[in-house]
Amino acid sequence: MHSVGFGQPLLWLRRGWNDLLRCPLPGLAHGAVAALFGLAVLWWARDDFWIMAGAFSGFLIVAPIVATGLYAISRALQRGGQPGLTDALRVWRTRDPRLMHFGLLLGLAGTGWVFTSASMITSFTEVPITRPLDFLRFVVAQDRSWLFEAWLMLGGVLAAPVFASSVVAIPLLLDRKATVLQAVLTSWDAVLASPGPLALWAALLMGLSLLGMASLLLGLVVVAPWLAHASWHAYCDLVHPAGEAEAADTL
Secondary structure, eight states, X not given: OOXXXXXXXXXHHHHHHHHHHHSHHHHHHHHHHXXXXXXXXXXXXXXXXXXXXXXXXXXXXXHHHHTHHHHHHHHHHHXXXXXXXXXXXXXXXXXXXXXXHHHHHHHHHHHHHHHHHHHXXXXXXXXXXXXXXXXXXXXXXXXXXXXXXXXXXHHHHHHHHHHHHHTTHHHHHHHSOOOHHHHHHHHHHHHHHSHHHHHHHHHHHHHHHHHHHHTTTXXXXXXXXXXHHHHHHHHHHHHSOHHHHHHGGGO
């Protein structure tokens, strides 16, 4: 396991952006699907806050699994190949049970957050929270309560172990014949070796994802594949020998 400096997350973003420019079609296709999914959720759950919250929480948590094909694109580019959309789709034709199992675990984590969140909000509000507008009026804009701040803190506390378990786990499962447990433990080792830089990386992932969503989800067309490619390079720096990671900048 390799420790990294605070500037490394910005380098991962730069490498990821270069990968997107070099092979744009697979990434933009993934991003378009993500944006269309988000728009469908907004329309479907426009009057039901908890369905909307659950769908978007699940999307953020499971997104690294969905991006597995883009990790394969970055790996091929790193090796000097000329990959295309079929290379990204080929990953799913293998029906790797490890990816399915890990995706199920992430989905369960997202479900747990939604139920915990709903329990907290309904326990400390005097009116039922059913619509998105209710959440904005009685939780976010409520100046006589710290409920929204506490809700955000709880989300951060619950998200931290999920991030630590998955930050390099999925690229590792793609790249090596490791078990899900080995991938999760490796991911935790990476976080423990570089806690500060990876905290910054988590903040960048969340911040850019929220920006993509705030632009009527259209920003996800670019942000989603950009972060996916960048995550591959994070894996390379944190898990691969240093020489292999450095070689990525020369391709």
